[in-house]
Amino acid sequence: MKTLNKITALSILFSGVLLSCSEAEKQLAEDNLLVINNQSVNEDKALTLLKTNCFTCHNPDLDIENRVAPPWFKVRQHYYDEETTKEEFVAAIINFINNPTEENSIMPGAVRNFGLMPKMSFKAEDLQLIAEYLYDNDISSDEWYEQWEAFEKKTALIPTEINYEDLGRNIANETKANLGKNLMAAVKEKGAAGAVEFCNIQAIPITDSMSVVLNAKVKRVSDKPRNPINAANNDELEYIENWKKAKIKGEKFPPKVVEINNKMVGYYPIETNEMCMKCHGIPEKQINTETLANIKKLYPNDKAMGYSENEIRGIFVVEMDKK
Numbered sequence: 609m610k611t612l613n614k615i616t617a618l619s620i621l622f623s624g625v626l627l628s629c630s631e632a633e634k635q636l637a638e639d640n641l642l643v644i645n646n647q648s649v650n651e652d653k654a655l656t657l658l659k660t661n662c663f664t665c666h667n668p669d670l671d672i673e674n675r676v677a678p679p680w681f682k683v684r685q686h687y688y689d690e691e692t693t694k695e696e697f698v699a700a701i702i703n704f705i706n707n708p709t710e711e712n713s714i715m716p717g718a719v720r721n722f723g724l725m726p727k728m729s730f731k732a733e734d735l736q737l738i739a740e741y742l743y744d745n746d747i748s749s750d751e752w753y754e755q756w757e758a759f760e761k762k763t764a765l766i767p768t769e770i771n772y773e774d775l776g777r778n779i780a781n782e783t784k785a786n787l788g789k790n791l792m793a794a795v796k797e798k799g800a801a802g803a804v805e806f807c808n809i810q811a812i813p814i815t816d817s818m819s820v821v822l823n824a825k826v827k828r829v830s831d832k833p834r835n836p837i838n839a840a841n842n843d844e845l846e847y848i849e850n851w852k853k854a855k856i857k858g859e860k861f862p863p864k865v866v867e868i869n870n871k872m873v874g875y876y877p878i879e880t881n882e883m884c885m886k887c888h889g890i891p892e893k894q895i896n897t898e899t900l901a902n903i904k905k906l907y908p909n910d911k912a913m914g915y916s917e918n919e920i921r922g923i924f925v926v927e928m929d930k931k
């Protein structure tokens with residue numbers, strides 16, 4: 609590991625110096641080590657976020673066949689040149705992710721080829737970390753790629769203090785990104801009518817290494833389910849109602865993590881965007897006749913129509929082992 613080497617090299621360097629230096633210098637040396645350690649923790653965090661939230665679609669592996677979005681280096685080329693400051697870059701990326709519209713896009717060709725990027729929700733500090741990392745690192749370079757391959761091989765270290773809320777959010781977001789990717793690919797290939805069965809979550813694997821360590825499971829439930837299997841129970845209904853109320857009032861109702869039967873269970877809202885309207889919007893207006901027929905055939909008790917954009921469609925329920 610590159611960073612580890614750096615730390616070892618530095619400690620050797622400093623251990624020689626330390627014998628003769630004052631307390632102040634010793635403190636400085638320790639601070640330096642701390643900065644480097646923090647940096648590698650932050651880099652790992654950024655890479656984890658990228659892997660689960662962005663590379664699902666903006667694959668750095670140049671896999672042309674399964675492409676549903678431009679590879680990241682292409683996006684970076686449009687957002688970055690020698691004169692771009694970090695502040696400008698970070699602001700532009702965050703602005704687009706929070707509001708992926710045609711007006712905000714500077715890549716009309718990508719929108720034409722792939723359709724608009726679906727809107728997802730992130731924690732502000734996570735987005736900041738992602739955007740800063742993307743400014744600092746040239747993902748098309750061999751050096752970066754080596755780092756990425758090493759990162760992918762690394763097994764997860766269980767941190768002493770697990771933040772289940774953040775972990776659950778990452779797992780929910782990864783699921784959402786995977787689902788979005790499969791849906792976009794299916795709608796592109798078969799049209800909405802042919803893609804109806806692709807909104808099924810059972811087939812979505814979670815690859816976040818912490819989710820494997822914690823034996824995490826994800827399900828989606830709704831107060832107005834399409835598939836009766838996905839009906840929310842009473843506890844889940846309460847969360848959905850609270851989110852809906854908060855949303856109407858323009859307030860924030862934070863995701864929740866509770867302990868149930870020795871498991872940590874996190875709840876995260878699922879909101880609708882433009883892409884969902886083809887199958888969850890207004891029948892005959894947004895959902896075309898053919899799609900409607902397929903939905904009715906597969907889901908005779910469907911309750912999941914008539915939504916508009918930016919509504920609470922249901923919640924992710926993420927169950928994790930308690931460590």
Ligand code: HEC
Pocket residue numbers: 658661662663664665666676677678683701704705708712713714715716718719722723724725726738785786788789792
């Ligand atoms: C579900 C698939 C998907 C995921 C996940 C995804 N994107 Fe995208 N993204 C797209 C598609 C499709 C486009 C091209 C169309 C467009 O520009 O809207 C795109 C375009 C972009 C653009 C260029 C926008 C423009 O048109 O100017 C940026 C910036 C971007 N994505 C950032 C991100 C970041 C950062 C993440 C992770 C936090 C991410 N995306 C996750 C699908 C995705």
Ligand code: HEC
Pocket residue numbers: 726791795800801803804805806807808809828829830832833834835836838878879880881883884885886887888912921922923
């Ligand atoms: C191509 C059609 C299609 C699109 C587009 C689509 N869905 Fe679905 N959705 C379905 C089908 C079909 C089901 C039932 C899946 C099952 O049997 O588990 C479903 C189920 C769901 C469920 C699980 C609860 C339930 O009602 O069974 C949620 C939540 C959901 N969709 C949210 C979304 C969101 C959010 C979007 C947009 C980002 C979206 N869907 C886009 C077809 C679609």
